[in-house]
Amino acid sequence: MRYDLNKTKILAPLYLMAVVILQGCYSFTGSSLSPETQTILIRDFPNNAALMNPNLAQQFSTDIQNRFLQRTTLKGAAENPDILIEGEITDYAITPTTISSAVNAPGGNIQAAQNKLTITVKVHYENKIEPEKSFDRTYSDEAVFSSDLDINAxxxxxxxxVNERIINKIFNDIVANW
Known part of the structure; x- marks a missing residue:
């Protein structure tokens, strides 16, 4: 393979310029939090949905706490935190999305071929260092799955x-400010 020195001389400065421009546009730390922001308190998210999943509140609360404590430099605080995150699970629903019919069944039975799980979470975010970034938002996501799965699966x-997707949205809105 032949090496073209002239092409390299032209492309190298262009690559360098692209890297400099991209670095100026995006912080490679990935965080838009102020350096003064050092502590966080994430309260448990109670499950106030009509349909109850007995493990949902604990699982969601643990997962969101782990996300912030493992992927940021923030330290947990029991009182007077720089950042407060709290909220509640407001909806947990399983609904049919795709219907199939059993052709040879008496009466033409109709059943769900696929179901959809939807979880909705209300979040209150309070930033004491940068109060203008505080918000109250509702996050929702869903997953479609075969109706053959039992409730345990x-x-x-x-x-x-679904929890992972919702937590990603919350994390990005607070830390990455996307």
């Missing part, structure tokens, strides 16, 4: 997927 796998 749904709660073991699909709930984890």
């Amino acid at each position: 749904i709660e073991a796998s699909q709930v984890k997927v």
Whole structure:
């Protein structure tokens, strides 16, 4: 393979310029939090949904706390935190999305071929260092799955997927400010 020195001389400065421009546009720390922001308190999220999943509140609360404590330099605080995150789970629903019918069944039975799990969470975010960034928002996400799954399989796998997506949205809105 032949090496073209002239092409390299032209492209190298362009690559360098692109890196400098990108670095100026985006902080590679990935955080938009003020350096003065050092502590966080994330209260438990109670499950106030009509349909109850007995493990949902604890699982969601633990997962969101772990996300912030493991992926930021923030330290947990029991009182007077720089950042306060609290809220509640307001909806947990499993609904049919795709209907199938059993052709040979008497009466033409209709059943769900796929179901959808939807979880909705209200979040109150308070930033004492930068109060203008504080907000109250509702986050929701869903996962579609086969109707063949039993309730234990749904709660073991699909709930984890939906929780992860909601926590990603919350984390990005607070830390990455996307």
